[in-house]
Amino acid sequence: MDPVEELATKEYKWGFVTDIESETIPKGLNEDVVRLISSKKNEPSWLTEWRLTAFRQWQKMTEPRWPNVTYPPIDYQDISYYSAPRQAKKAGSMDEIDPELVKTYEKLGIPLEEQKRLSNVAVDAVFDSVSVATTAKDYLEKLGIIFCSFSEAVQKHPELIRKYLGSVVPTNDNFFAALNSAVFSDGSFCWIPKGVKCPMELSTYFRINAADTGQFERTLIVAEEGAQVSYLEGCTAPKRDTNQLHAAVVELVAQESASVKYSTVQNWYPGDKEGKGGIYNFVTKRGKCAGANSKISWTQVETGSAITWKYPSVILQGDNSVGEFYSVAVVNNRQQADTGTKMIHVGKNTRSTIVSKGISAGKGQNTYRGQVKVVKKAAGARNYTQCDSLLIGDRCGAHTFPYIEVQNHTAKVEHEASTSKISEDQIFYCKQRGVSTENAINMIVNGFCKEVFRELPMEFAVEAQKLLGVSLDGSVG
Amino acid sequence: MLEIKDLHATVGKKEILKGLSLSVKAGEVHAIMGPNGSGKSTLAQVLAGHPAYAVTGGTITYMGEDLAEKSPEDRAKEGIFLAFQYPVEIPGVSNAYFLRAGYNEIRKHRGEPELDAMDFNKLLKEKSKVLHIDESLLNRPVNEGFSGGEKKRNEIFQLAVLEPKLAILDETDSGLDIDALRAVSEGVNRLRSKDRAFLVVTHYQRLLNYIVPDFVHVLSEGRIVKSGGKELALELEKRGYDWVKAPAAAGAAR
Numbered sequence: 048m049d050p051v052e053e054l055a056t057k058e059y060k061w062g063f064v065t066d067i068e069s070e071t072i073p074k075g076l077n078e079d080v081v082r083l084i085s086s087k088k089n090e091p092s093w094l095t096e097w098r099l100t101a102f103r104q105w106q107k108m109t110e111p112r113w114p115n116v117t118y119p120p121i122d123y124q125d126i127s128y129y130s131a132p133r134q135a136k137k138a139g140s141m142d143e144i145d146p147e148l149v150k151t152y153e154k155l156g157i158p159l160e161e162q163k164r165l166s167n168v169a170v171d172a173v174f175d176s177v178s179v180a181t182t183a184k185d186y187l188e189k190l191g192i193i194f195c196s197f198s199e200a201v202q203k204h205p206e207l208i209r210k211y212l213g214s215v216v217p218t219n220d221n222f223f224a225a226l227n228s229a230v231f232s233d234g235s236f237c238w239i240p241k242g243v244k245c246p247m248e249l250s251t252y253f254r255i256n257a258a259d260t261g262q263f264e265r266t267l268i269v270a271e272e273g274a275q276v277s278y279l280e281g282c283t284a285p286k287r288d289t290n291q292l293h294a295a296v297v298e299l300v301a302q303e304s305a306s307v308k309y310s311t312v313q314n315w316y317p318g319d320k321e322g323k324g325g326i327y328n329f330v331t332k333r334g335k336c337a338g339a340n341s342k343i344s345w346t347q348v349e350t351g352s353a354i355t356w357k358y359p360s361v362i363l364q365g366d367n368s369v370g371e372f373y374s375v376a377v378v379n380n381r382q383q384a385d386t387g388t389k390m391i392h393v394g395k396n397t398r399s400t401i402v403s404k405g406i407s408a409g410k411g412q413n414t415y416r417g418q419v420k421v422v423k424k425a426a427g428a429r430n431y432t433q434c435d436s437l438l439i440g441d442r443c444g445a446h447t448f449p450y451i452e453v454q455n456h457t458a459k460v461e462h463e464a465s466t467s468k469i470s471e472d473q474i475f476y477c478k479q480r481g482v483s484t485e486n487a488i489n490m491i492v493n494g495f496c497k498e499v500f501r502e503l504p505m506e507f508a509v510e511a512q513k514l515l516g517v518s519l520d521g522s523v524g
Numbered sequence: 525m526l527e528i529k530d531l532h533a534t535v536g537k538k539e540i541l542k543g544l545s546l547s548v549k550a551g552e553v554h555a556i557m558g559p560n561g562s563g564k565s566t567l568a569q570v571l572a573g574h575p576a577y578a579v580t581g582g583t584i585t586y587m588g589e590d591l592a593e594k595s596p597e598d599r600a601k602e603g604i605f606l607a608f609q610y611p612v613e614i615p616g617v618s619n620a621y622f623l624r625a626g627y628n629e630i631r632k633h634r635g636e637p638e639l640d641a642m643d644f645n646k647l648l649k650e651k652s653k654v655l656h657i658d659e660s661l662l663n664r665p666v667n668e669g670f671s672g673g674e675k676k677r678n679e680i681f682q683l684a685v686l687e688p689k690l691a692i693l694d695e696t697d698s699g700l701d702i703d704a705l706r707a708v709s710e711g712v713n714r715l716r717s718k719d720r721a722f723l724v725v726t727h728y729q730r731l732l733n734y735i736v737p738d739f740v741h742v743l744s745e746g747r748i749v750k751s752g753g754k755e756l757a758l759e760l761e762k763r764g765y766d767w768v769k770a771p772a773a774a775g776a777a778r
Binding site: 470471472473475476477478479480481482483484486490491493494495496497498 | 572573574575576595596597599600601605606608611612613614615616617621622623625626627629630633665682686
C-alpha cells in the first residue's frame with residue numbers, strides 16, 4: 048500500500064456546540080448596526096465616530112483578491128455582527144459566570160476557576176462576541192499590569208485605548224481591518240507599565256459558538272519602556288456546514304527596550320474532508336517596535352481554519368530593534384493557507400528573523416508570502432529568512448512568494464528555502480524500529496517544526512505538538 | 525528461529541528471489557554472500573517487510589509464525605532488526621527521541637512498562653559507553669550530517685539498544701574504512717549471544733575476518749547455491765564468485 052494514499056479525518060474534537068441562550072442581532076451591516084454595537088458597549092462618542100469612519104472607508108474598499116486562495120463570494124449582509132451569551136453583564140467574580148460557559152471552557156481544557164487555572168497563565172476567555180472571564184486579574188493589578196477585556200478597557204482606561212487603538216493598524220489598512228474596526232465586539236487589552244516584567248503568561252482563548260455570526264475581536268498589547276510580556280492566543284469553533292468569518296485585528300506596541308512575545312495556536316474548525324464548512328480566518332496582526340532596542344516576536348502554529356489569510360508583521364522603527372516571526376502552518380484535506388509576515392526595517396541596525404515551516408497534506412494548498420523591506424535610512428539592517436515546505440502525498444501544494452525590497456546598500460538580507468517530501472524510506476525506517484506509520488509521520492513533522500516549537504512557551508509547545516498530530520491524522524494510510 | 529522455504533519475491537515486476545531456502549537457529553551467525561544483483565539485499569528487505577517487495581511464493585516462518593502476514597512494525601516489535609545499508613535521515617528528531625519511541629513500542633508489545641526519558645537516557649549512556657559511541661551522537665538528529673561511518677555505527681548502536689532476536693546486517697561494511705569496520709564489528713561481536721541470531725549480508729569477505737560466521741551461504745540469481753563454514757568465505761575471496769554461479773550456469777560448465 049502506498050503510505051501516502053489515504054486521507055481520513057479524525058473527528059475535530061472541539062466541534063461541540065454549547066447550548067446557551069444568546070443575544071444575537073439580526074443579520075446585515077449598515078451605519079445603524081455599527082451604532083448599535085457601539086451603544087451596546089456603552090462606548091464614548093469618539094469611539095463610535097472612529098467605528099463609523101472605518102465603516103465608511105470599508106464601504107469604498109474591495110476584498111483583496113491577490114491571496115492564493117479560492118472561495119465563493121462572501122455576502123456581508125448575511126452575517127450577524129454581534130452575538131453574546133445572555134448574561135446581564137460581565138461577571139464580577141467567577142461564581143457569577145454561567146455554569147454552561149465554565150463547562151465549555153473546561154471541555155476545551157481552559158479552566159476558568161482560579162484554583163484550577165493553569166499555574167502561571169492568566170486567561171481572558173472570549174465567547175462569541177464578548178469576553179466572559181479574565182483570570183488572575185487581581186494579582187496582575189498589584190504589579191500595575193492591566194489585563195482585561197477590550198470593552199472593560201474602553202470604560203476604565205479610555206485614555207490608553209484612545210492613544211493606541213489604530214496606532215499600528217489604521218482603520219483603512221485593508222478591507223478586513225476596516226471591517227473589524229467598524230464592528231469589533233470585544234477582545235483583550237493588555238498594558239505593561241514601564242520597567243515591569245510580566246511574571247506570567249497572558250492568554251486569550253477565543254471560542255466561536257453561535258451560528259451565522261462573524262467574530263471580530265480586537266487585541267491591543269502595549270509594553271511601555273523596559274517592560275516585558277509573553278502572550279498566547281488559542282481558538283476553536285464548533286463544527287458547522289456553513290463557513291464563518293473571523294476577522295480579527297491584533298496590535299502590539301513595544302516602547303524603548305520593551306519586548307512583546309505573541310504566540311498563537313490557531314485551531315478554528317477547518318471544515319470537513321470535502322471542504323464543507325470551516326472558518327475563514329482573515330486576520331491582521333502587526334507590531335510596532337516603536338522604541339530603540341525593543342523586540343517583537345510572533346510565533347504561530349496554524350492548524351485550523353478552512354482558509355487562513357494573515358501576515359503577522361513587525362515595523363522596526365526604533366534603532367537596534369528586533370523582529371521575529373516563527374510559523375508552522377498546516378493544511379490538510381481542502382484547507383488553504385496564505386500566510387507569512389512583513390518585516391519593515393526603518394530604524395538603524397534593525398534585525399529580523401523569519402522561520403516559516405509549511406506542511407501540506409491531502410489536497411491542501413499552502414502559500415508562504417513574505418515581505419522584507421529596508422527603507423533608505425535603515426543602515427545596517429539585517430534579515431534572515433528561512434522558508435521550508437514539507438509535502439505529504441502528491442495532491443497537495445506548497446507555494447512561496449518572497450518580496451524583498453532593499454533601499455539601503457549596507458543592509459544584509461538572506462533568504463533560504465527548501466521543499467521536501469516525507470519519503471517512503473523514512474517511514475519504513477521508523478516502522479522497522481517499531482514505530483507505527485502515524486507516529487512516524489508525527490515524529491518527522493515535529494522534527495521539521497522543531498525550530499518553531501522551541502519558541503513557544505513550555506506549556507503550549509506540548510499542546511502544539513499534539514495538535515499537529517491530530518491535524519495530520521490519517522494523512523498517510 | 526527462522527525458517528525460509530522456497531521463497532520467491534519480486535520488486536516491481538521483476539522476480540529477484542527464486543526459491544530461496546534457509547534455516548537459522550538462535551545463537552547462530554549466518555553470512556549471506558554473493559555477487560551484485562544476486563538478491564542479498566532483497567532478502568534483507570523482504571525479511572523486514574519493505575512494502576516495495578512482494579512475496580510471491582514460499583514461506584517465511586519466524587518463531588513459529590508466518591511472517592508474511594505481519595506489518596514491518598510488528599516484525600520489529602517481535603524482535604527483527606535490520607541494520608540498513610543506507611540509513612535514512614530524519615531532520616530535527618534526535619537519535620535519543622527516535623530510539624525511545626521504538627524502544628517503548630517494543631516494550632509495550634511485550635507487556636512491559638515504558639521507560640521515561642530519564643531512565644531511557646541512563647540506558648543510552650550505558651550502551652554508548654560499552655560500544656564506545658560518542659554521547660553527543662545521542663542528541664544529534666537521526667543520521668543527519670553523519671559521516672558514512674557514523675551512520676553505520678549508529679545502526680549497530682540502535683541494535684544494541686533494541687536488543688532484537690534476529691539481527692540482519694545489510695552490507696554494514698560498505699563504505700567503511702578499516703578503523704570504522706573494526707569498531708562496527710567489535711560492536712556486533714559484543715552483541716552475539718546464544719539467544720540472538722545474526723544474518724550478515726556482505727559482498728566482501730573482509731567483514732567476516734572480524735565477525736566470524738558459523739555458516740556462509742552463497743546467493744546467486746535468487747537462490748542459495750552453496751553453503752559451508754567460515755572457510756567458504758576465504759575460498760570465495762580467493763576464487764571469486766564465478767565457480768559457484770547459479771546451478772544452470774554451473775551445470776553447463778561441467
